[in-house]
Each structure stands twice: as structure tokens, then as C-alpha cells.
Amino acid sequence: xxxxxxxxxxxxxxxxxxxxxxxxxxxxxxxxxxxxxxxxxxxxxxxxxxxxxxxxxxxxxxxxxxxxxxxxxxxxxxxxxxxxxxxxxxxxxxxxxxxxxxxxxxxxxxxxxxxxxxxxxxxxxxxxxxxxxxxxxxxxxxxxxxxxxxxxxxxxxxxxxxxxxxxxxxxxxxxxxxxxxxxxxxxxxxxxxxxxxxxxxxxxxxxxxxxxxxxxxxxxxxxxxxxxxxxxxxxxxxxxxxxxxxxxxxxxxxxxxxxxxxxxxxxxxxxxxxxxxxxxxxxxxxxxxxxxxxxxxxxxxxxxxxxxxxxxxxxxxxxxxxxxxxxxxxxxxxxxxxxxxxxxxxxxxxxxxxxxxxxxxxxxxxxxxxxxxxxxxxxxxxxxxxxxxxxxxxx
Numbered sequence: 001x002x003x004x005x006x007x008x009x010x011x012x013x014x015x016x017x018x019x020x021x022x023x024x025x026x027x028x029x030x031x032x033x034x035x036x037x038x039x040x041x042x043x044x045x046x047x048x049x050x051x052x053x054x055x056x057x058x059x060x061x062x063x064x065x066x067x068x069x070x071x072x073x074x075x076x077x078x079x080x081x082x083x084x085x086x087x088x089x090x091x092x093x094x095x096x097x098x099x100x101x102x103x104x105x106x107x108x109x110x111x112x113x114x115x116x117x118x119x120x121x122x123x124x125x126x127x128x129x130x131x132x133x134x135x136x137x138x139x140x141x142x143x144x145x146x147x148x149x150x151x152x153x154x155x156x157x158x159x160x161x162x163x164x165x166x167x168x169x170x171x172x173x174x175x176x177x178x179x180x181x182x183x184x185x186x187x188x189x190x191x192x193x194x195x196x197x198x199x200x201x202x203x204x205x206x207x208x209x210x211x212x213x214x215x216x217x218x219x220x221x222x223x224x225x226x227x228x229x230x231x232x233x234x235x236x237x238x239x240x241x242x243x244x245x246x247x248x249x250x251x252x253x254x255x256x257x258x259x260x261x262x263x264x265x266x267x268x269x270x271x272x273x274x275x276x277x278x279x280x281x282x283x284x285x286x287x288x289x290x291x292x293x294x295x296x297x298x299x300x301x302x303x304x305x306x307x308x309x310x311x312x313x314x315x316x317x318x319x320x321x322x323x324x325x326x327x328x329x330x331x332x333x334x335x336x337x338x339x340x341x342x343x344x345x346x347x348x349x350x351x352x353x354x355x356x357x358x359x360x361x362x363x364x365x366x367x368x369x370x371x372x373x374x375x376x377x378x379x380x381x382x383x384x385x386x387x388x389x390x391x392x393x394x395x
Contacts, residue, residue, distance in 0.1 A: 002393050003098040004034040004386070005120075007088050009081060010104045012043030012052075014277035015222055015249050017127075017306035018104045019045050023280060024190050025101075026050040028382025033393070037095070039088045041080065045279070053091050055083040081109035092118055099389035101125065102158070111150035114157040121389045123160040125187070126151075127304060129172040152176040155184070160388045162187040164304035165325025185388075189304050190381035192313040194373035198284065199314055205288035212269055214243040215355050217319065218290035220278060221307045222251040223258065228296040228321060228342060230261055235347035237265040242351050244294075247274040247286055287314035292336070292354055297322030299341045311335075312373040315366050319350055333372040334365070 006026060010018035026036045027049060036050040042057070092098065102110060102124040114122075131148035155161050155176055161184045163169045169184050178184065200208070206216070217236060219229070223246070236244040244267065246258060255275050262271035278286060287293065293316045295308035301323045308318055308326060318336030320326055327338045337354065339346035357365070386393060 001035045002033060002390065003037060003095040004029050004390065005037045005039065005088070005091060005095065005098050005100045006050075006103060007039045007084075007100060007105065008103040009041050009077065009084055009106065010043075011038055011040040011047060012045045012054075013041070014044055014279075015251070016104070017221075019047070020280055020306060020310065021190075022050075022103065023047055024192060024378040025103075025382055025385070028190065028378035028380075029386065031379050032382055032386050034386070034390075037091055037098075039084060039091055041076075041084060053087050055080065055087045077106045078108070081106040082112075085109055085113045088113075089118075092120065096120065099123070099386075101385060101389065102154075103127075105154075107147035107150040107154060111153040111157075114154060121159045122157070123162060123385065123389050124154060124158045125162045126155070126168075126172055127164070129163060129168045129175060131175045133175065148176065152178065155182065159183065160185055162385075164189045165323075165328070167324045167328075168304070187384060188376045188381055189306065189309040190376065190378035191310045191373060193377035193379060194313050194315055194370050197313050200284060200288045202289060202291075205285045208285055209245075209274075209289055211245060211272060211289055212243055214241055214270065215291045215351070216289050217242055217244050217292050217294055217351065218286060218316075219244065219246040219248075219294040219296075220283075220286055221248045223248060223253040223255065224251040225253050226298045226301045227253070228298060229253070229258055231321070231342050231344055231347055232294055232296050233258075233261045233265050233267060233271070234344045235351060236270060237267055238344065238348040239351045239355075241355060243270045243272060245272045245274070245286075245289070247276075247278045249275075249277045283310065284314065287311060287316050290316050292317055292319045292351070294318075295320040295322065295326060295330075295336075296347075297326065299323055301326075309376070312369050312376070315369050315373070317354070317365055317369060319347065319354075321347070334368040335372055336365075336369075 008018050008022045010016055011022040029036050030049055038050050039053045042054040096119040099121045131144045169186055236242045293311040295305050295318045299322055318330055320330045321339050321341050330336050330338050337350040339350055
């Protein structure tokens, strides 16, 4: 059996999208006939169907526990990534011809690693495409700017670089001063095939989750400042028959900030917050309970929305605002509603329109979402990556 290696430091961590991404892509590659090996830091989550390799811990790892969570993550990655790359070297020595896909990597360490020759074709996914123009937090901004040269070296060392939209491709080329002919390709962000998803009824899902009556607008994922939650809250406040449900962990925004937004706009019981990481096994419940899925972002967001793409696996439409690639996706596939950034009235009008859809229009919308889900499934994404990095493999 052919081997495929995925290097994803965050694949077992209960934040971000690496767990869902690697789990979905790994499943798709298994369907292509590969034995998939994932090299990742140890964590509380469990990947099934793949072989997982983690780095040994160091005594000083425990010392990082005294740091604030975001600083701890930055420090851990800088200090621990070389150990994980050593683990990757051991795995590659056992499978010298296996292709490797790098995902959620640390730029400085990986750039040094790629200076040495290795067997097998390599590719990498740049989920974020800002470096010199990064503006998200002091630590992140400083790190991304320092890492620009390393990121450029990585992009020039890989056989293929993937981004998740044409605008992200343009930005990456500009940020890293890469020529137009660089092998930077647009790759769809995968999601489960809706034909393979078992979805509970809305009534059952809402009963299990203990949600109040009303139309449900779901916000799923990490609380971050590049998500425009203020517009969402105010739009729901102007729509008495809608309830906003947020489910996911804190990031650089806090639960208390969201609660204060709800209080200031009089949402009361129409704001529900589930304060924890939501594992993939529970996604059918949350998406199943939803009428619409929120994808509201700052227009300057420079990464993909995993939640927006995952919604199609559960045949749920999007209410989207933000960067061009996201809006183009919703419009091109006809999988929901787009509104201008920070436009409360337009968002409230979209909620009203969706609540008033005729059965025929609702069925047509669901059919479009289903088609997108099948054509952009993890199986399709995995086939594209396999063709690029393992062109002689046959399923």
C-alpha cells in the first residue's frame, strides 16, 4: 500500500480547524488507497483511520504552563517544532518515497528543515497569506513579519503550494514577492460528502442541545476578533423570531465580550453560548439544529473559513459577509446569502428572507448546497493533492 504523510502540528489540539482538516483529508486519502501517517504534537483529540506520530515531550514543556494561553501556544510552537520535525525525519526515513503535505506549520523551523534534501514530493497549505501586512495582534504581527523570508523559502522549496481562493493566491504572491509562474494553486477547502452524513431532525437536535424555540442562526468555531459578531448580534436583535447560538472555544475574543454584546442589544435568552470546543462528532447536532450558519468576518480576513465550507456537508445555507473569496464561493455555488460588511439592516433582511422562503425555494437552495458538497468533498480534494504529489499512484 502506498504511503502519504501529513505534517500538521495542531491536528490533535482542541482549537482551530486542523483537527477537522486533517481528519477529513486523511479520510479522503485513505479512500484513494493510501496508508496515511500524521505527524503532530500530542493533544487531547483522537484521529481515526490514520497512523499518528508524536514528538517526545521535554521537561521544560511544563514550564510554559505559567504563560497566558496565546503566548504559551506561540512559545510552544517555536520551541517544540524542531522536535516534531525530527519525528517527521524518522517517519520519512521509513517511507523515503512518500509524498508529504505540510499543514499549519511553523515557518522558521520548517524553512530550516527544507534546506536539507529529502525524498518524495512535498506540498504545503498556506491557510494564512499575510506576512508583511499582518495586523492581527502584537505577537502574531511581529512573528509573521519576522517569518516572511522563511515563508518565501518554504514556498520556493515545495513542489506545490495550496491556498483556498484566487484572492488568497494573489495576496500570497504579493506578500512573499513570488513570481506569477510559481506553483501556487487554488485548492477547494474540503468537507464531508453530504451523502455520507447522518443528520438528525431539527426538532431532535434542538431537544438534545436544549435550544429555545425560534429560527437558529449558528456561529460555530473559535471566538476571534476577525469575526464580526457585533453585526450578527444586532441583526438578530432586530429579528425577534431568530436566536443566535455560538458554540466554540475562546480565542482572542472572550465569552464575556459576546455576552456584553447580547446584553447591550437586549437579546436575553435569544443568545445561547456553548462554552467549549465542539468536536466533529457533535457537528451533526449543531448544524442539524441550525436554519442558517453564520460566516461573518472582517473583509480583511486572510484565511479560509472552515465552518463556512463544512456547513455544506450538512445541507445548511450560509449568511456571509467578509473577504472576496468567501463571498465568491457563496455566490458562485448559490449556497446562501451575502451581505455588505457591518450592514445590520442587510443582515436582518437576509434573516427575514430566509425565514420566509417558499418550500420550492428552500428545496432548490438545499439542492445547490448538496451539489457543492458532493463536488467539493474531501474525496475530491484528496484526489487533487494525490495527483499533484503522487502522480504515479493508482487507486
